Amino acid sequence: MKKKTFIPGSTKVLLALTSLAGTVGFWNIISNQSLAAARKSSETIEVPADLAPMPTVVPLVQSPISTAQTASGTESAPTTLREVDPQQSNAAPVSSGAVSAPEIIPNPITTTGSSK
Amino acid sequence: MMQTSEFRSMGSRIFVALDGSDARVFAASRQVPGWFTRAETIFSRFDPESELSRLNCSHGSVFHASREMIEVLQLAKEFRQRTRGLITPTVLDALINSGYDADFSSILSQQQGGLHEQLLPPDAMDFDLDATAGTVILPRGIHLDLGGYAKGWTAHQAMLRLSEFAPALVNAGGDIAISGPQRNGDPWLIGIENPLNPEENVAMVNLAKGGIATSGKDYRHWMKGGKLQHHLIDPWTGLPAVSDVFSATVIAPDVMLAEAAAKVAVIAGSGAGREWLDSQDSLAYFLQMENGQILSSFSFEQYLWKSLEKTFQQRT
Numbered sequence: 435m436k437k438k439t440f441i442p443g444s445t446k447v448l449l450a451l452t453s454l455a456g457t458v459g460f461w462n463i464i465s466n467q468s469l470a471a472a473r474k475s476s477e478t479i480e481v482p483a484d485l486a487p488m489p490t491v492v493p494l495v496q497s498p499i500s501t502a503q504t505a506s507g508t509e510s511a512p513t514t515l516r517e518v519d520p521q522q523s524n525a526a527p528v529s530s531g532a533v534s535a536p537e538i539i540p541n542p543i544t545t546t547g548s549s550k
Numbered sequence: 551m552m553q554t555s556e557f558r559s560m561g562s563r564i565f566v567a568l569d570g571s572d573a574r575v576f577a578a579s580r581q582v583p584g585w586f587t588r589a590e591t592i593f594s595r596f597d598p599e600s601e602l603s604r605l606n607c608s609h610g611s612v613f614h615a616s617r618e619m620i621e622v623l624q625l626a627k628e629f630r631q632r633t634r635g636l637i638t639p640t641v642l643d644a645l646i647n648s649g650y651d652a653d654f655s656s657i658l659s660q661q662q663g664g665l666h667e668q669l670l671p672p673d674a675m676d677f678d679l680d681a682t683a684g685t686v687i688l689p690r691g692i693h694l695d696l697g698g699y700a701k702g703w704t705a706h707q708a709m710l711r712l713s714e715f716a717p718a719l720v721n722a723g724g725d726i727a728i729s730g731p732q733r734n735g736d737p738w739l740i741g742i743e744n745p746l747n748p749e750e751n752v753a754m755v756n757l758a759k760g761g762i763a764t765s766g767k768d769y770r771h772w773m774k775g776g777k778l779q780h781h782l783i784d785p786w787t788g789l790p791a792v793s794d795v796f797s798a799t800v801i802a803p804d805v806m807l808a809e810a811a812a813k814v815a816v817i818a819g820s821g822a823g824r825e826w827l828d829s830q831d832s833l834a835y836f837l838q839m840e841n842g843q844i845l846s847s848f849s850f851e852q853y854l855w856k857s858l859e860k861t862f863q864q865r866t
Contacts, residue, residue, distance in 0.1 A: 543552075543719060544740060545742070546764040547745065547766070547768075549561075
């Protein structure tokens with residue numbers, strides 16, 4: 435019967451530390467390289483005009499609105515845009531910094547005209 | 551706090567503004583209608599019991615006049631001299647001949663009859679006034695109309711009395727007397743009516759003190775003998791003045807002078823009228839012409855409210 439040999443505890447500790455140091459050091463080297471590469475790319479990045487839309491988790495499916503059906507099976511709202519009376523719109527008016535507010539004409543205290 | 555009140559007197563709309571809120575100011579403003587009523591009993595030519603009516607019937611005898619009457623007659627004499635006879639109170643007969651023979655509201659409903667013959671120039675027509683004795687001698691055949699003078703004078707007197715209590719503005723049918731700036735130091739903003747649309751102002755002026763008045767053919771006019779008549783009589787023809795000025799607004803040191811000067815502009819026209827106005831110190835004028843054009847003195851522009859100044863410049 436083969437005699438069991440025991441690895442001393444100090445050796446085990448040494449092996450564990452070596453393994454940990456190797457893992458950390460290797461990870462550090464990789465992450466630095468990634469950071470350097472990211473910095474380099476961000477300095478020279480050029481966004482192409484025809485950049486594709488950012489991918490989403492759920493793929494977009496194009497579907498003609500005219501054929502869309504509601505859950506109950508009835509046809510959806512008409513496809514044409516509804517006309518909105520600008521006087522009734524709650525939207526804030528578009529304003530640019532160059533446009534000045536309309537001047538307020540004060541009311542005179544009284545007026546002069548031919549004797550009345 | 552501004553206290554304002556409005557009422558009718560002397561055939562015109564009267565407006566009073568007082569820049570104050572204490573009890574004395576309120577009490578003073580309530581007295582103003584009484585002051586105007588008192589003036590009407592003296593100067594109305596439509597009231598046969600008025601002092602003026604009695605004077606006009608004095609037929610050359612010595613007439614003992616009230617202090618108010620003496621003051622207004624002195625004013626009339628001064629303006630007569632200053633305007634070389636153009637502004638005179640002795641045009642009453644011409645005014646009646648042209649159709650202005652009753653209160654203006656009743657004239658508007660008549661508008662018929664023939665045109666009387668032209669009267670002689672009233673150059674020699676005058677009256678004797680002894681201010682010290684308080685007497686007047688009105689020659690036979692001469693009758694006085696003190697409407698314009700009396701209204702401006704009454705507005706001025708009311709303004710003087712009210713100014714003891716607060717900054718005051720009194721507007722008597724467009725003749726405006728101002729005591730001084732408002733309490734906060736600001737001038738008073740006054741609109742100049744469009745004679746073709748009184749609801750609209752053609753300009754606005756800032757006036758801190760003095761008087762502003764407008765005279766024109768736009769309101770007190772009527773038809774007689776198929777011709778358009780108005781109340782501004784040319785004493786040299788005895789007829790309603792024919793001129794190229796439709797309406798004139800004048801700023802002056804006091805409202806009486808402003809009223810007389812505005813009449814000069816309408817009666818004499820843009821030629822002789824402006825020449826006279828330019829020769830007078832401290833007068834600023836704004837003329838609305840028959841053809842729609844606007845003419846003004848350089849001195850008037852300093853009073854114009856800024857935004858309408860641009861409008862005015864475009865129309866000149």
